[in-house]
Amino acid sequence: MNTPLRVLIIEDSEDDALLVARALRAGGYDPILHRIENASRMEEALQHPWDVIISDYTMPSFSTPQALRLLQRKGVDIPFIMVSGTVGEDRAVQVMKAGAHDYIMKEQLSRLVPAVRRELREAKLRRERVRAQKQLQKLSRAIEQTAECVFITNPDGIIEYVNPAFERLTGFTSEEAMRNSPRILRSGQHSASFYRDMWRTLKDGGVFRGMVINRRKNGALFYEEKVITPIKDSNGVITHFVSTGQNISDRMEAETIRKRLTATLEATTDFVAIADLQGHLLYANAARRSVLGLAPEDKVGICTLSDGHTEWASAKLMSKAIPTAMQEDTWSGELALIDRDGLEIPVSEVIIAHRGPDGEVQFFSAIARNISERKRLEEELAYRASHDALTCLPNRSLLLDRMQQALAYARRYNHRVGVLFVDLDRFKRINDTLGHHAGDTILRTVAERICQGVRRSDTVSRHGGDEFVVIAAQVFDSNDLASIVSKIRKTVSEPIKVKNRQVVLTCSIGIALYPFDGEDTDTLLKNADTAMYQAKENGRNDFQYYTKEMNAQSHEMLNLEEELRRAVKAGEFVLHYQPQVDLQTGALSRLEALIRWQHPERGMLAPGTFIPVLEETGLIEPVGEWVVREAVRQCAVWKEMELPPVTVAVNLSVRQFANLNIAEAIERIVTEAGIPPACLELEITESVLMADAFDGAEALRALSQRGLRVAVDDFGTGYCALHYLRRLPVNTLKVDHSFVSDLEGDPTTAAIVSAIITLGHDLGCKVVAEGVETLAQCNHLHRLGCDLAQGYLYYRPCPPEEIEPLLQGGNHGHYKVQ
Ligand SMILES: Nc1nc2c(ncn2[C@@H]2O[C@@H]3COP(=O)(O)O[C@H]4[C@@H](O)[C@H](n5cnc6c(=O)[nH]c(N)nc65)O[C@@H]4COP(=O)(O)O[C@H]3[C@H]2O)c(=O)[nH]1
Known part of the structure; x- marks a missing residue:
């Protein structure tokens, strides 16, 4: 079977074309011949594929060179064989140069088929080469790009x-x-x-x-x-x-970051989870897995975002947190997880809705932080803000809150509310004597005891220092209050063991009753406070119901403070002197300087009315210094008047004595005045001596070394250990007037006074009895061996000009011992 061959033949002679066809057929081809003889037909023909073009050299309206130019213009590579009569060598070469692949003379048509075969083969090779080149170009471009x-x-x-x-x-x-x-x-x-x-x-x-x-x-x-x-x-x-x-x-880098993020998430103690839109977990970090009870290899998808929360937190998460995050992208608030032991972990949780590029929520993340510690601190802070650190009792702010509640309740159910202001008597003295540490212990003990004495519905609060306030809710009359008061007084006065000593305390209680003594917290507290001051005025260890008259008195107290400030500036204080007489001879032996306030309207005021206020306000320091200066100045005047020298005793308050440089300051005053230091005796109460807050012994030695004398006032009322007293440079012991007044009626008191006198003498001290008012007391004291006596029996405190004749020796010996 012949090989089909599409042949485009450029030939004006039909016969010649048939000859070509025959030759091709004879050579084993089955030619499909298309003959053309001009350029336009050729252009048409080139729209179809051809295996070979066979062309005559010259035609009436066309030629091989024209055909070749046309092919070149079209960029078509088809084997081109010129079949022609003799054209001459030059033309043949020209045609070959112009692109013809072969030239066969018409007389040698037997060469045609081998030429066609060869050119078909060559054309195929050419095409493959071009294809390969294109391929190579493509590849190298690909590699380049x-x-x-x-x-x-x-x-x-x-x-x-x-x-x-x-x-x-x-x-x-x-x-x-x-x-x-x-x-x-x-x-x-x-x-x-x-x-x-x-x-x-x-x-x-x-x-x-x-x-x-x-x-x-x-x-x-x-x-x-x-x-x-x-x-x-x-x-x-x-x-x-x-x-x-x-x-x-x-x-x-992204992978490294991802690994680090995952490691961080796994290491954090925060509870982190990621969930799909249905709430199923896609990821849970180690902390969250631990709450969920999941092992690392367990699939987290079995749990949801709300799992691991307490019931209420889970409900809040579903009803509030997720809907809010869906709408506003984030929600944050407090929830609670529950750990595997069933313990609730309060958490601060953030839920974030993550959106895709289309703005639709794609997943949720939840980060929860354990805020147990913060909660505990908040509770502690709230507790501290509302409780007294020392006694753990409600403080003033919580007291007011409770009081308001109690009043609201009482208004509604027509009850009474009792407000008790409890102040420990002479606590300051105890604090000064035994030290603040012991004072704190005592306050804690008292706090516990007061709490035991009231009902659980009542509130006991520490109001500051040694003051307590009790709110007795739901009382019906003052009898109810009376029983509370009596319980408090009884329990407070039981001995307290502190620093190996038995301390016995008393308290003064002021009582105000809602609604009679006030309808609001401020008024009731103020009035109970006023009543408490009245109880103190009554001699302490007492209780007092509020009365309208007290109001006026409390105003007076406030005025007093203001007036004292003015008096200090205006120099309204004077010193009176009370002689101490020799019990043997009745002769004036020495003087005690006692301060008086020459009030412009109220006349001469005794120290009992203003010394406590001076002490409370700190004014005692400048006033105390003035007293020393004035007493010393007076001594200098008497010296100038050539009166016999006399020792003047001056009272020092606790507050002054706390100043360690006091000895130095007094010495300077005495030296400047040019009087011998032994003319000045400093009276210090027994409680000052025992104060832990400063070294009492050291201060006394400092005074004594400077030649100043020291007297212990109110001896017997405090807790002075005798072996301690033995080591101190004390010159005088003053027996408190409470012992002197009980001397006659009470044999125990007489025994105590006798012991004090013996002790005083043992220590090389002079013993002075204070407040001697009767001859009987005078005789008794003499019998007991007391050295000196001071009291109304002999002289009342009097201004210096009345002292002068006494010093001249004109007026002594009135009350000699019988
Ligand atoms: N019932 C009675 N009382 C008598 C008798 N004899 C004297 N008194 C009073 O007893 C007080 C004795 O002074 P004190 O125990 O040191 O007690 C003093 C002293 O602790 C303090 N004080 C007085 N002056 C000063 C001072 O300048 N500085 C300081 N820090 N305290 C002073 O005030 C307290 C009271 O002083 P005063 O009112 O002057 O009261 C004086 C005196 O007037 C008597 O026979 N019977």
């Missing part, structure tokens, strides 16, 4: 080609890389064996695939996912290696 980093080495690993992506990624230009080894990229991040193994694989003809960390020309590292392929020739010999690498630095 690909984002992958490509380089090719010879079998020894010397770089022969790098693509632009290589240059961009590594920073090495093609020229720099050429004839170099890929070692220029080594980062030092892989071991030598890594490269050895890679090379072995490649040499063995294998393909290397793996992640390689390389280094840029500028030293920066980059990660490549690499494939290195050996290229082999037809004999299987490796001629090249092609390395293609994808820069995965960004991916590696």
Whole structure:
């Protein structure tokens, strides 16, 4: 069977065309012949595919050179054979140069078929070459333009080609890389064996695939996912290696960040979870898994976002947190988780709705922080803000709150509310004597005792210092209050053991009753306070119901403070002097300076009315110093008047004595006045001596070393340990007037006074009895061996001008012992 052959024949002679066809057929072809004889027909014909073009050289309206030009213009590569009569060598050469593939003379048609065969073969080769070239072009363009980093080495690993992506990624230009080894990229991040193994694989003809960390020309590292392929020739010999690498630095960095984030999330104590739109968990960190009781290998998808929360928190999460996050992107608030032991963990939780590019919520994340510690601190702060640190009793602010509640309740149910102001008597003295530490212990004990004495519905609060307030809710009359008061007084006065001593306390209580003594907290507290002051005025260890008259008195107290400030500035104080007489001879032995306030309207005021206020306000310090100066000045005047020298005793308050430089200050005053120090005796109460807050012994020694005399006032009322007294430089002991007044009626008191006198003498002191009012007392004291007496029996305190005649010796010996 003949091979079909599409032949375009350019020929004006039909016969010649048939001859060609015959020759082709004879040569084994089955030609489909299409004859044309001008350019336009040729152009039409070229729209169809042709295996070969056979052309006569010249025709009336066409020629081979024209046909060839047309083909060239069209860019068509079809085997072109000129079959013609003799055209001459020049023309033949010209036609071949113009693109004809062969030239056969009509007389030699037997050459046609071999020529056609050859040209068909050649054309096929040409087409394949063109296709291959195009392919090569495409490939090289692809390699040039690909984002992958490509380089090719010879079998020894010397770089022969790098693509632009290589240059961009590594920073090495093609020229720099050429004839170099890929070692220029080594980062030092892989071991030598890594490269050895890679090379072995490649040499063995294998393909290397793996992640390689390389280094840029500028030293920066980059990660490549690499494939290195050996290229082999037809004999299987490796001629090249092609390395293609994808820069995965960004991916590696992202992966590193992801790993770090995951490690952070796993390590944090916060509870983190991610959930899909249905609430099923997609991720839960270790803390959250632990709450859910999930092991690391367990699938978290079996749990939902609300799992692990308490019932109320779960309800809040579903009804509030998630809907809010859906609408507003985030919700934050307080919820609670429940751990595997059933313990509630208060958490501050944030729910975030994460949206996709379309704005639709894609998933939720939940971050919860354990706020147990914060809650505990908040509770502690709230407790501290409302309770007294020392006694743990409600403080003033909580008291007011409770009081308001009690009053509201009482208003509604027509009850009474009792407000008791409890103040410990002479607590300041105890504090000064035994020290603040012991004072604190006592306050705590008293607090506990008062609480035991009231009902649980009542409130006991510490109002500051040694003051307590009791709110007795739901009382019906003052009898109810009376029983509370009596319980408090009884319990407070039981001995308290502190520092190996038994301390016995008393208290003064002021009582105000709602609604009679006030309808609001402020008035009731103020009135109970006023009543308490009245109880103190009554001699302490007492209780007092509020009365309208007290109001006026409390105003008076406030005025007093203001007036005293003014009096200090105006110099309204004077000193009176009370003589102490010798019990043997009745002669004036010495004087005690006692302060008086020459009030412009109220006349001469005794110290009992203002000394406590001076002490409370601190005014005692300037006033006390004035007293010393004035007494010393008076001594100097008497000296000037050449009166016999006399010792003047001056009272020092606790507050003054706390000043460690007091001895120095007094010495300066005495020296400046030019009187002997022994003319001044400083009276210190027994309680001052025992104060822990400062070194009493040290201060006394400082006074004594300067030649000043020291007297212990009110002896017997405090807790002075006798062995302690023994070590102190005391010159005088003053027996408190309470002992003197009980001397006659009470044999125990007489025994105590006798003991004090003996002790005083043992210590080398003079003993002075205070408040001697009767001759009987005078005689008794004399019998007991007391040295001196001071009291109305002899002299009342009087101004200095009345003292002067006494000093001259004109008026003594009135009451000699009988
Ligand atoms: N019932 C009675 N009382 C008598 C009798 N003889 C004297 N008195 C009073 O007893 C008080 C004795 O002074 P004190 O125990 O040191 O007690 C003093 C002293 O503790 C204090 N005081 C007086 N002056 C000063 C002072 O300048 N500085 C300081 N810090 N306190 C002073 O005030 C207290 C009271 O002083 P005064 O009112 O002057 O009262 C004086 C005196 O007038 C008597 O026979 N019967």
